[in-house]
Amino acid sequence: MPQLNTDSIKERTFDAIVIGSGISGGWSAKELTEQGIKTLLLERGRDVKHIEDYPTTNKLPYEFDHRGEVPLEIREKAPIVSRCYAFREDTMHFFLKDKEHEYIQEKPFDWIRGYQVGGKSLIWARQTQRWSDLDFEGPKRDGFVVDWPIRYADIAPWYSHVEKFAGICGNKDGLKELPDGEFLPSYPLNAIEDHFREQVSKKYKGRYVIRARAAHISKPEPIHLEQGRGQCQNRTLCQRGCPFGGYFSSNASTIPWAMKTGNLTLRPFSVVHSIIYDEQKGRATGVRVIDTNTKEEIEYFAKVIFVNASALNTNLVLLNSTSRRFPNGLGNDSGLLGKYVAFHHYGGRVSARYEGELDKFRTDGRNPAGCYIPRFRNVYRQETDFLRGYAAGFSASRGFYSDTAPIGEQLKENLINRKLGGWHIGSHMMGETIPKESNYVKLDPGKKDEWGVPLLRVNVDFDNNDEKMLRDYFDQFSEMYAEAGFTDIKTSRTENPPGLDIHEMGGVRMGHDPKTSLLNKWNQLHACKNVFVTDGACMTSTSTQNPSLTYMAFSARSANYAIDQMKKGNL
Amino acid sequence: MQRRTVIKNFVIMAGGIALLPSCSGDRKKASILLKNLNTSAEQEALLAEIAETILPGTDAPGAKSMNLHLFTMKMVDDCHTAEEQKLFTKGLNKIDQMAEDKYGASFAKCTPEQRKELLVQVAEDKDVPKEAAAFLRITKQRVIQGFTNSKYVMTDLKQYEMVPGRYNGYFPVEKN
Numbered sequence: 086m087p088q089l090n091t092d093s094i095k096e097r098t099f100d101a102i103v104i105g106s107g108i109s110g111g112w113s114a115k116e117l118t119e120q121g122i123k124t125l126l127l128e129r130g131r132d133v134k135h136i137e138d139y140p141t142t143n144k145l146p147y148e149f150d151h152r153g154e155v156p157l158e159i160r161e162k163a164p165i166v167s168r169c170y171a172f173r174e175d176t177m178h179f180f181l182k183d184k185e186h187e188y189i190q191e192k193p194f195d196w197i198r199g200y201q202v203g204g205k206s207l208i209w210a211r212q213t214q215r216w217s218d219l220d221f222e223g224p225k226r227d228g229f230v231v232d233w234p235i236r237y238a239d240i241a242p243w244y245s246h247v248e249k250f251a252g253i254c255g256n257k258d259g260l261k262e263l264p265d266g267e268f269l270p271s272y273p274l275n276a277i278e279d280h281f282r283e284q285v286s287k288k289y290k291g292r293y294v295i296r297a298r299a300a301h302i303s304k305p306e307p308i309h310l311e312q313g314r315g316q317c318q319n320r321t322l323c324q325r326g327c328p329f330g331g332y333f334s335s336n337a338s339t340i341p342w343a344m345k346t347g348n349l350t351l352r353p354f355s356v357v358h359s360i361i362y363d364e365q366k367g368r369a370t371g372v373r374v375i376d377t378n379t380k381e382e383i384e385y386f387a388k389v390i391f392v393n394a395s396a397l398n399t400n401l402v403l404l405n406s407t408s409r410r411f412p413n414g415l416g417n418d419s420g421l422l423g424k425y426v427a428f429h430h431y432g433g434r435v436s437a438r439y440e441g442e443l444d445k446f447r448t449d450g451r452n453p454a455g456c457y458i459p460r461f462r463n464v465y466r467q468e469t470d471f472l473r474g475y476a477a478g479f480s481a482s483r484g485f486y487s488d489t490a491p492i493g494e495q496l497k498e499n500l501i502n503r504k505l506g507g508w509h510i511g512s513h514m515m516g517e518t519i520p521k522e523s524n525y526v527k528l529d530p531g532k533k534d535e536w537g538v539p540l541l542r543v544n545v546d547f548d549n550n551d552e553k554m555l556r557d558y559f560d561q562f563s564e565m566y567a568e569a570g571f572t573d574i575k576t577s578r579t580e581n582p583p584g585l586d587i588h589e590m591g592g593v594r595m596g597h598d599p600k601t602s603l604l605n606k607w608n609q610l611h612a613c614k615n616v617f618v619t620d621g622a623c624m625t626s627t628s629t630q631n632p633s634l635t636y637m638a639f640s641a642r643s644a645n646y647a648i649d650q651m652k653k654g655n656l
Numbered sequence: 657m658q659r660r661t662v663i664k665n666f667v668i669m670a671g672g673i674a675l676l677p678s679c680s681g682d683r684k685k686a687s688i689l690l691k692n693l694n695t696s697a698e699q700e701a702l703l704a705e706i707a708e709t710i711l712p713g714t715d716a717p718g719a720k721s722m723n724l725h726l727f728t729m730k731m732v733d734d735c736h737t738a739e740e741q742k743l744f745t746k747g748l749n750k751i752d753q754m755a756e757d758k759y760g761a762s763f764a765k766c767t768p769e770q771r772k773e774l775l776v777q778v779a780e781d782k783d784v785p786k787e788a789a790a791f792l793r794i795t796k797q798r799v800i801q802g803f804t805n806s807k808y809v810m811t812d813l814k815q816y817e818m819v820p821g822r823y824n825g826y827f828p829v830e831k832n
Contacts, residue, residue: 145810145818152805156734275825319820449827450820485815489800492775497711497718500804501813505829 094386099125099350100651102372102387104357104402107204109620109636110393111335111343112247116644117391118348122651125350125385126343127374129394130200132353133179133207135313135336139326141175149174168585169197171208176324179208189529191544193582196397196589202353203336204395205587208324211300211332212631213253214457214476215244215264219464220628223517227463227472230425230520231596233625234606237264243638251333251637252309254454255298263295263459263630269303271296272454276446277439277481277508282456284569291464292565294479297457300333300634312338319451332453354378356536359406360390360415360616369415369616375536389615389647389656393640396621397426397526400592401541403618404528416603416610422593424525426545427627429588430475430516432555432579435562437571439481439508447483447505455480460517460629462557471553475516476629477562483508510571514558517629518583519550520591545583588632590624608643615656617643675726688726690733692741699748703728703795705764706751709771710799717808719799727802728795740794747791751778754788 103113106128117124132138146152153174160167163182172180181198188196199205218237225232241264248267255268274282274296282294301317302309309315314330314337323332330337343349358373361384371386392399400423406415414422455478462474485503489496524546528539559576566574583589596602599611608623610616619640621632650656669675676689686695695703707719707728719725732744751774755763759770766774779796781789803809810816 143818145807146805146816147807147810151731151735152801154731154735157737158734272823273825278825319823320818445829446826447829449824450817450822452823452825487804489796492710492779492796493712493772494714496800497714497716497803500711500800501716501809503815 097371097384098386099123100387101125101389101391101647102127102385103391103393104372105129105204105393105395105398105620106202106335106340106351107199107393107395107620108206108209108335108633109640110204110391111206111339112637112640113391113393113617113619113644114343114349115339116641117648118343118346120645120648121346121348122648123348123350124343125352125387126340127355127357127372127385128202128204128351128353129356129377130181130202130204130353132351133201133203133326133336135330135334135341136326136328138336139328140178142322142325142328144175144325165195166197168195168581169587171210171324173324175322176208179324179326186534187540189532189540189542191542192546194543194545195582195584196543197584197587198395198398202340202351203334206334206633207326207336209334209587209633210631211323211453212455212457212478213248213251213298213300213634214459214630215266215298216240216628216630216635217262217264219262220626220630223473223628224626227467229472230594230626231598231601234595234597234602239606240635240638240642243642244634246641247634247637249306250308250312251300251338252302252305252314253298253634254301254303256296258293258295260293260295260459262464263457266298268298269301269306272301272303272452274456275448275452275481276443277510278456278479280439280443281479281481281510281565281569285458285565288568289461289565292461293459295457295459297454297478299454301453302331312342314338317453319453321451321453323453356538357394357402358382358536358538359402360392361386362406362408362410362415362613364408364410367410369613375538377536380536388651389617391640391644391647392616392618392622393620396589396592396624397541397543399618399620399622400426400526401528401538403593404526405538411612415616416593416612418612419600419603421522421601422603423527424522424592425520425594426524426526426589426591427518427520427624428545428583428590429586429627429629430518430547430551430554431513431581431586432516432547432551433514433558434577434579435512435559435566436573436575436577437510437566438573439510439571441570444507452480458512462554462561469553469557471550471557472519473517473550473554474629475514475554475558477512477514477558479510479512481508481510510566512562513579514555515586515588515629515631516551516554516558517627519548520594520626521548526592543584545589547583588621588627590621590627590632593618593622594625595623596625607646608639617647619643669723675723675730686729688729690729692738693729693733693745695729695745699745700725700729702752702763703748705771706748706775706792706795707799709768709775710796711803712768719803722803722806722808724799724802728798731798731801732794736794740790743787743790744794747785747787747789750785750788751775751791754778754785
């Protein structure tokens with residue numbers, strides 16, 4: 086029997102454990118396995134294999150029972166996820182329904198989750214903008230939170246590393262506030278987008294309209310073909326999973342790549358209850374997993390643990406990892422674990438119409454990437470009555486319409502012979518929110534989920550800085566639209582609670598000082614060096630860029646650092 | 657007979673989607689399986705005539721032959737609130753009653769001109785019972801949706817492209 090027991094422990098021992106198979110966990114696993122590190126990749130949800138587990142990917146709109154609409158019964162049972170723009174009949178199997186993992190909202194917070202292999206990388210919006218030093222130096226310059234322990238130069242090579250592999254399309258725009266990367270050809274702007282770009286650059290110094298950089302293979306390189314991925318076919322049905330592997334997801338890219346090394350063990354249906362801390366050794370030795378099918382608790386062991394469970398779930402795992410040494414959560418000497426959670430402010434939209442010379446053009450085919458307007462407020466110095474600023478998505482489109490007022494043959498005639506509509510212009514803000522101690526997550530002292538893990542209490546809200554920023558966005562964009570000759574300019578508040586941006590960040594922030602931060606410049610817990618956090622939880626501040634690319638770069642950078650330290654015998 | 661063929665024969669195609677037939681065998685009941693609506697065979701027949709009036713068969717197929725009345729019932733059953741479902745059923749009956757009051761004949765027995773005239777009046781929503789207006793709003797929306805999202809319109813008439821494989825932001829309008 087003792088022999089059997091030893092064998093069992095051996096079977097459950099790896100070099101590294103990665104918790105979570107989403108966009109950041111996939112990268113951790115890829116980098117580790119590629120260099121010979123035996124890695125266990127844990128995923129709480131089911132497996133989703135590239136292509137074969139995309140049940141709706143090739144369905145025509147009329148092959149859906151409700152033509153894409155989510156039936157009322159599902160919406161009523163899951164009101165939170167139903168508010169997400171991407172939750173549709175064709176994609177809903179990749180979203181967690183509210184009741185499947187409950188949490189407590191001290192203030193309204195829409196927590197959108199994808200519990201499956203690949204996580205939210207299957208259903209993300211694929212926008213990939215780099216940070217610059219203007220972002221990393223923000224907290225220090227403006228005196229909020231703590232200084233980032235890294236600068237652009239530390240992460241730039243890792244941005245390049247992940248961009249080349251993932252496949253990012255974009256233009257080299259030469260902007261200091263949005264550094265260029267390793268780009269595949271960009272999708273050209275359309276007539277109205279170009280017009281707006283010209284008008285804005287003519288009339289505003291320091292404001293730029295560019296094509297957003299996006300994780301689409303506009304033209305495959307050998308490294309993409311080697312992954313079995315091909316050119317994006319402009320379907321824009323991405324959230325169903327792409328049969329061409331045209332956009333980046335863990336499922337299409339990092340996980341199969343890691344699997345090919347022979348060093349990856351993927352274990353779906355595995356909720357991580359907590360990380361095991363060994364008081365004698367002074368380090369984490371493994372994780373406690375609950376098998377969601379059998380409810381059995383199983384321990385796995387490794388030298389190094391990467392926590393990539395998604396921002397709030399990473400907080401949850403660490404808060405629930407208590408020991409004599411860490412009674413308030415793993416690495417939580419500062420008492421700040423779970424605090425300074427922030428998000429992106431998606432509170433406003435500005436729409437308009439265009440009529441004029443450019444009506445001689447329309448678009449043909451579909452465009453997988455919109456336009457991006459990098460932050461232009463407070464970029465080099467403080468100049469407004471609010472801190473930081475906002476970036477914005479922007480696009481112009483022109484579709485067909487039918488007059489549906491008549492009844493009878495005329496109506497049918499109108500539906501069959503559609504008319505070309507006018508140009509419609511839209512934009513949405515993506516504002517930086519200032520992390521605060523009062524925006525936090527913590528464990529509920531009593532209530533537990535079906536796996537015995539405490540429920541998370543979420544207390545995250547907007548503040549006055551966000552409101553001022555929203556008004557400025559309305560003012561500036563209305564003015565820019567008017568300057569460009571757009572008409573029928575309308576501002577609208579989205580009135581959504583935080584969370585629906587799906588850019589929640591922080592709670593396990595990076596910093597120089599263990600007294601005021603949880604992670605060091607290598608994303609290691611200051612107080613437990615063999616635990617790395619490289620998902621959204623590590624973010625000290627949020628800036629305005631869509632954050633996934635930065636998580637990917639952090640994951641690759643930290644994994645390579647961990648490998649190096651393991652080789653040197655330091656981990 | 658192949659198993660697949662058997663199954664195919666047992667579902668009802670409505671604008672491209674397969675609906676499960678009602679298994680009650682009750683000829684007075686609707687022909688498709690419904691969870692919330694309690695629609696009779698008679699009401700279903702009436703709805704078919706109303707849908708056909710909204711989108712009549714011409715050179716191109718009409719609402720009835722595309723089973724858009726069944727699609728409408730399915731959507732109302734699954735995607736509308738209990739309140740809207742109630743208005744839908746009440747409004748459907750009301751249309752028949754309005755036809756009786758106005759033309760002295762049930763909707764089905766009215767001439768195509770009379771049917772259209774009645775629906776135009778309801779659509780304009782002037783001095784029309786609330787449930788009739790609500791019914792027509794829902795039905796028209798769903799019939800249009802079923803038609804524009806059908807295989808006929810999307811694939812045969814090429815209004816939808818699954819895999820464009822291209823994007824041109826300066827496509828000249830003249831080329832339409």
